[in-house]
Amino acid sequence: xxxxxxxxxxxxxxxxxxxxxxxxxxxxxxxxxxxxxxxxxxxxxxxxxxxxxxxxxxxxxxxxxxxxxxxxxxxxxxxxxxxxxxxxxxxxxxxxxxxxxxxxxxxxxxxxxxxxxxxxxxxxxxxxxxxxxxxxxxxxxxxxxxxxxxxxxxxxxxxxxxxxxxxxxxxxxxxxxxxxxxxxxxxxxxxxxxxxxxxxxxxxxxxxxxxxxxxxxxxxxxxxxxxxxxxxxxxxxxxxxxxxxxxxxxxxxxxxxxxxxxxxxxxxxxxxxxxxxxxxxxxxxxxxxxxxxxxxxxxxxxx
Numbered sequence: 414x415x416x417x418x419x420x421x422x423x424x425x426x427x428x429x430x431x432x433x434x435x436x437x438x439x440x441x442x443x444x445x446x447x448x449x450x451x452x453x454x455x456x457x458x459x460x461x462x463x464x465x466x467x468x469x470x471x472x473x474x475x476x477x478x479x480x481x482x483x484x485x486x487x488x489x490x491x492x493x494x495x496x497x498x499x500x501x502x503x504x505x506x507x508x509x510x511x512x513x514x515x516x517x518x519x520x521x522x523x524x525x526x527x528x529x530x531x532x533x534x535x536x537x538x539x540x541x542x543x544x545x546x547x548x549x550x551x552x553x554x555x556x557x558x559x560x561x562x563x564x565x566x567x568x569x570x571x572x573x574x575x576x577x578x579x580x581x582x583x584x585x586x587x588x589x590x591x592x593x594x595x596x597x598x599x600x601x602x603x604x605x606x607x608x609x610x611x612x613x614x615x616x617x618x619x620x621x622x623x624x625x626x627x628x629x630x631x632x633x634x635x636x637x638x639x640x641x642x643x644x645x646x647x648x649x650x651x652x653x654x655x656x657x658x659x660x661x662x663x664x665x666x667x668x669x670x671x672x673x674x675x676x677x678x679x680x681x682x683x684x685x686x687x688x689x690x691x692x693x694x695x696x697x698x699x700x701x702x703x704x705x706x707x708x709x710x711x712x713x714x715x716x
Contacts (some may be wrong), residue, residue, distance in 0.1 A: 451694065454687060454690055454691060454694070455691055457683075457684070457687040458476055458477070458684065458687040458688040458690070458691045459471060459472055459473060459474070459476065460472055460476075460684060460687075461475075461684055462683040462684040462687075463683075464681035464682075464683070472684060476684045476685050476687065476688040477688045479682075479685050479688070480685050480688045480689055480692070485663075485664040485667070485672070486672075488664065488665075489664055489667050489668060489669055489672050490669065492579070492666065492667060492668050493648070493669045493670075493696075496579075496582075496583065496586075496647065496654075496668050497644060497647050497648050497700075499583050500583055500586040500587055500590060500643070500647045501590075501640060501643045501644055501647060503583070503587045504586075504587050504590040504591055504594050504643055505594060505636065505640060505643075507587065507591055508590075508591050508594035508595040508597075508598055508639070509598055509632075509636075511529065511591065511595045512595045512596075512598040512599040512601075512602055513602065513624075515529070515595065515599055516599060516602045516603065529591070529592050529595055529596075530592050530596075531592075532588055532589045532591065532592055533589065533592035533593055534592075535589075537589055537652045537653060538652045538656060540585065540588070540589055541585050541652060541653045541656040541657060542656055544581065544584075544585050544657075545572055545656055545657055548571040548572055549568070549572075550567075550568030550569055550570045550571075551568055553568065555571075556568035556569060556571075572657050572658075573661075575658065575661050575663070575665035575666040576665075576666075578657050578658045578661060578666055579658060579666045581657055582653050582657045582658060582666075585653050585657065586647060586650060586653050589653075590643055590646070590647070593639070593642070593643075594639045594643060597635050597638060597639040597642075598632060598635050598636065598639060600635060601631065601632045601634065601635025601636070602628070602632065602635075604631075605627075605628060605631045605632075609627055609631070610623055610628075613626075613627050637704070637705070640704060641701055641704065641705070644697070644700060644701065644704070645697060645701075648668075648669075648670070648693070648696070648697050648700075649670055649693070649697075650670065651670050651671060651674060654666070654667075654668060654670070654671045655671060655674065658671070659671070669689060669692065669693050669696070670693065672689060673686050673689045673690060673693070676689060
């Protein structure tokens with residue numbers, strides 16, 4: 414068995430040069446909306462800025478020293494990890510089950526599919542505010558229902574304390590993340606040939622075996638895309654946490670994103686906030702690289 418000759422470096426260089434007129438505009442766009450803002454953010458994190466944004470000169474790594482010297486940073490980082498992992502994992506599990514259901518043929522399937530899109534189409538701030546009012550200890554309909562059926566003696570402040578409010582925020586984030594994730598996985602399910610499942614059924618594989626050994630490997634790319642986009646969105650999510658936990662004193666329910674907001678709005682430390690933004694950027698990049706390595710298809714590992 415003969416192997417194909419390796420492509421020489423000059424050939425690759427020539428092919429790249431020929432492709433430049435076609436990919437050039439895309440590269441310019443990427444540089445304008447991604448590379449430049451990222452570089453400017455890093456540069457800003459090394460400057461001394463007033464509360465009005467006036468640049469007073471170089472600060473070196475002083476902003477990073479200030480950031481890592483803040484006593485709340487370790488707990489905020491832990492909250493961020495819990496927030497991202499919980500929301501993304503729960504969303505993926507529920508969306509996979511919902512996508513499997515929506516992939517079936519049943520009366521009213523189109524209406525159900527459209528209904529799933531509602532949380533995605535609605536404003537995140539509005540959706541979160543609705544949940545906040547529902548859970549209000551005095552006028553919330555959810556609290557009133559729990560009191561009426563005897564579960565609670567009086568309304569409970571689900572969004573008034575750090576722990577419960579953080580859990581509610583996770584639930585709301587899952588609720589608004591499910592539509593996109595479900596449709597991404599559903600698209601992956603519909604791309605799987607029916608013959609594959611039929612062959613597994615003929616070979617005697619049960620429903621769980623077919624899903625585990627036939628469906629899941631085929632869904633790997635769809636799940637990877639959904640997970641990466643969710644990680645980015647959830648990591649940088651501000652509206653949900655700001656509405657539900659923004660009024661809680663201290664940092665017991667903060668993530669790195671809400672801490673950045675507080676550094677700007679409350680402390681007016683734009684330079685320290687810039688350093689935290691860089692830390693956020695690095696953390697996201699590391700998480701995505703690790704995730705991509707873990708979900709890389711087996712055929713690509715030897716490349």
